[in-house]
Amino acid sequence: MSAATTNGGASPATLARADLYRTMRTIRRFEEQIVILVNSNEIAGVTHEYIGQEAVATGVCAALRDDDVITSTHRGHGHVIAKGADVARMMAELLGRTTGLNRARGGSMHIADVSLGIYGANGIVAAGAPIAAGAAWAGVQAGSDRVAVCFFGDGAVNQGVLHETMNMAGIWRLPVLFVCENNGYAVSFAQEDATAGSLVERAAAYGMPSVAVDGMDVEAVATAAAEAVSHARAGGGPSFLECRTYRFVGHHTAEATMGLGYRSDEEIAGWRERDPLLVLGARMEAGEIEAIDASVESSLESALAFARESPRPEVSTARDHVYASGPVPREGVAV
Numbered sequence: 001m002s003a004a005t006t007n008g009g010a011s012p013a014t015l016a017r018a019d020l021y022r023t024m025r026t027i028r029r030f031e032e033q034i035v036i037l038v039n040s041n042e043i044a045g046v047t048h049e050y051i052g053q054e055a056v057a058t059g060v061c062a063a064l065r066d067d068d069v070i071t072s073t074h075r076g077h078g079h080v081i082a083k084g085a086d087v088a089r090m091m092a093e094l095l096g097r098t099t100g101l102n103r104a105r106g107g108s109m110h111i112a113d114v115s116l117g118i119y120g121a122n123g124i125v126a127a128g129a130p131i132a133a134g135a136a137w138a139g140v141q142a143g144s145d146r147v148a149v150c151f152f153g154d155g156a157v158n159q160g161v162l163h164e165t166m167n168m169a170g171i172w173r174l175p176v177l178f179v180c181e182n183n184g185y186a187v188s189f190a191q192e193d194a195t196a197g198s199l200v201e202r203a204a205a206y207g208m209p210s211v212a213v214d215g216m217d218v219e220a221v222a223t224a225a226a227e228a229v230s231h232a233r234a235g236g237g238p239s240f241l242e243c244r245t246y247r248f249v250g251h252h253t254a255e256a257t258m259g260l261g262y263r264s265d266e267e268i269a270g271w272r273e274r275d276p277l278l279v280l281g282a283r284m285e286a287g288e289i290e291a292i293d294a295s296v297e298s299s300l301e302s303a304l305a306f307a308r309e310s311p312r313p314e315v316s317t318a319r320d321h322v323y324a325s326g327p328v329p330r331e332g333v334a335v
């Protein structure tokens, strides 16, 4: 079973805390497992973990239907899980197996599942914005009331493409929800040293409803997202949501070896007291939490076993599944 909390557009009041907790716990434990697998070289390269920010993806995706679209970032595993992707096939993708969501061609930063409206993680900061606007426009053209959500970090807010997209979405009243995950840093660059003025006021200048919310409280995020999604579905156009959050871990798995030292232990400990799992857990029964934790552990164990048992692609197939209709040879260039 997937960990999806997409709920067909149910109001936050009807959302079960157990579902929200299960999704956040799945993301947390998935990411903790990925760190181990990267450090033991079972996963190649580095990955960017979502640990600490689980309430944002979970709360926003709880307001979405299966046919709604999301675009994600380099820190995308949490978004993909919250939108309902199969964690076993995600694990297989990261381990480079043929059973992976993208047959091992995508990996961590290009993971996608178009059938669930997951239009891809994206290694280029802010590049998901025009893709989300395009998906929203396509939905309008098709007569659908589907909505597109664009997740991006505080480091994306000074990229021109984001502003061009917000302007176009405003002019055309596109059903897009711009979700800025303000975790305080772009790699080691503090948000307040990088960005002039207020994020919420910037977005409001494009004529869209724009609010900041506690990004460590999944129910607060879900409530704000549900309002923005209904506004978009009803033809009201785009909205902007700044979720104030924090990553408990480094920018990526290799940061520990880089000695960047841009934030203090006290700062991290202070945010850990507002761990989104603890914030929601305090509103739940202990027995309920333990049962969910055990079931998440078991599904992740199965996911890892599935990935490990799956074959790696043959080198001779490296060019398969990369182009929609096979590589188009250019004159004079061997393929």
Ligand SMILES: Cc1ncc(C[n+]2csc(CCOP(=O)(O)OP(=O)(O)O)c2C)c(N)n1
Pocket (backbone or CB within 6 Å): 074, 075, 123, 124, 125, 126, 152, 153, 154, 155, 156, 183, 185, 186, 187, 251
């Ligand atoms: C256009 C572009 N510029 C620079 C980079 C290098 N880079 C990768 S992640 C990152 C920081 C992004 O910060 P933020 O948007 O706040 O996301 P976070 O890592 O905090 O989740 C940068 C500068 C990139 N991938 N793309």
Ligand SMILES: [Mg+2]
Pocket (backbone or CB within 6 Å): 153, 154, 155, 181, 182, 183, 184, 185, 186, 187
């Ligand atoms: Mg950031």
